[in-house]
Amino acid sequence: MKKIKYLAFAIVIVLLSIYLYKSFIYYLIPFNPIKEYSSESDVDFHFSKNLPKGVGVNAKCQDAKTCGLVLEYLSGLELIPLKDKAAQEMLNYENATYFNGMLKFNESEMISISDISIDTPNVLRISSSIIGFKNGYYEIEDSTFDYNYIYDLIGDTKE
Structure with missing residues (x-):
């Protein structure tokens, strides 16, 4: 007994x-879920800026070295997981300009970085269809997302 x-x-x-x-x-x-993919060499990166009136600006990485620098930046972010409800309260979707990005590895595995608002550039959503990937909202600790750095790296912007 x-x-x-x-x-x-x-x-x-x-x-x-x-x-x-x-x-x-x-x-x-x-925890940064992108960090374990930082050693990948075959990477594509797409980045888009969505404006409130439905207009968007898209950019795409053209060479492996630049995509590697983007991946290095993203994997170097100090991220802390957020509960979905807390993240939703922090984000303002009304009339906001926000950014979305997508890392594509080996033409089949993708990581989506979304919901990066200019008003709250320290909160982002990271998701993927990769099995075991930790999908969710993350807060950037001690800094904000530097979208200007990403656009300056990519350089090839199309409307």
Whole structure:
């Protein structure tokens, strides 16, 4: 009977630990999901600026060296995961200019960087169809997203 009590107590402690990690601790630990792809050499990058009236400006990386620099910048960001509700409260979608980007590896794996608003350039959404990828909103710690740097790197802008 004592073994069953100890087993039940252990199960409760494990379940409580998992709940605490998923609900609180996970959102305190810096994590950049792009960092594990920073050594990729075959990378394409598309970036678009969406204006409030539906007008967009698109840019695409033309050479491997530039795409590598973009990937280095993105993988070097200090990111902290955000709960979706907290991120939605921080973002302002009404009449906002926002940016979207897409990293494409080996023509099949893609990572989408979206919801980067000029009003809140320290919050972004990172998602991918890659199995095991940590999709979600992230806050840039100690800085903001430097979209001008990205556009200056790419240089080839099309309307």
